[in-house]
């Protein structure tokens with residue numbers, strides 16, 4: 001039998017996942033598409049690599065710092081946006097790749 005605390009925690013997780021949206025960012029021809037995106041806290045961003053070579057998307061912004069690392073062609077990587085703020089996304093391999101995600105409450 002589950003303890004009440006555990007039941008509450010799983011109910012919260014369930015309700016959060018019901019509201020969390022998923023957004024796709026494509027990496028194609030050494031560019032992020034779309035170039036800007038507005039999402040809510042808790043939403044997931046799925047980075048797709050549609051190129052024939054690796055990418056390495058990352059952000060240094062304090063609010064949602066992340067580093068995907070080497071992402072091979074055809075791989076999907078999911079990142080959760082945990083705090084509100086501006087997220088400037090760059091690629092460590094291709095300096096010209098750049099996009100912005102605005103995370104709101």
Ligand SMILES: [Cu+2]
Pocket residue numbers: 030054055056091092093094097
């Ligand atoms: Cu790249």
